[in-house]
Amino acid sequence: MRRFAPWLPAIVLTLALAAAAPGRAQSPDGARLYQQRCGGCHSLDADRVGPRHRGLIGRRAGAVRGFRYSPALARSDIVWTRTALERWLRGPRAMVRGTTMGFSLSDPAERRAIIDYLASED
Numbered sequence: 394m395r396r397f398a399p400w401l402p403a404i405v406l407t408l409a410l411a412a413a414a415p416g417r418a419q420s421p422d423g424a425r426l427y428q429q430r431c432g433g434c435h436s437l438d439a440d441r442v443g444p445r446h447r448g449l450i451g452r453r454a455g456a457v458r459g460f461r462y463s464p465a466l467a468r469s470d471i472v473w474t475r476t477a478l479e480r481w482l483r484g485p486r487a488m489v490r491g492t493t494m495g496f497s498l499s500d501p502a503e504r505r506a507i508i509d510y511l512a513s514e515d
């Protein structure tokens with residue numbers, strides 16, 4: 394007769410825990426995603442490749458003084474609402490032809506998390 398292996402339950406438990414904690418969080422963390430996806434070009438308080446973002450919701454497009462926007466975005470007449478941002482992040486160049494931001498986000502959950510984050514940092 395085979396002997397009971399006392400270490401077996403520990404291994405089963407470890408595997409179960411690993412399966413229950415996948416690498417991707419269920420509700421994406423907006424601050425972290427913002428750093429990962431946008432942080433290469435943007436920050437909240439400093440202009441980089443793209444303009445600073447603090448106070449974005451409700452602001453007119455092209456309104457950060459001293460940042461050199463493309464003429465296309467500067468004269469776009471957009472006001473940054475959540476809906477406008479959703480469209481922008483899905484495809485900036487489809488929304489504003491001639492913009493210099495060529496980055497888009499295809500995952501709706503990521504767009505929502507980042508917009509929530511930006512709305513909370515006004």
Ligand code: HEC
Nearest residue numbers: 430431434442443444454455456462463466492493494496
């Ligand atoms: C590869 C660089 C790059 C990345 C990555 C990037 N952006 Fe941009 N972004 C820009 C540039 C450049 C502009 C200015 C566009 C213009 O003048 O046409 C801009 C402009 C913007 C604007 C307009 C701001 C204003 O003052 O009118 C918003 C909003 C914006 N980006 C949001 C984001 C968000 C959110 C992310 C991350 C999901 C992101 N961007 C990622 C380069 C980038």
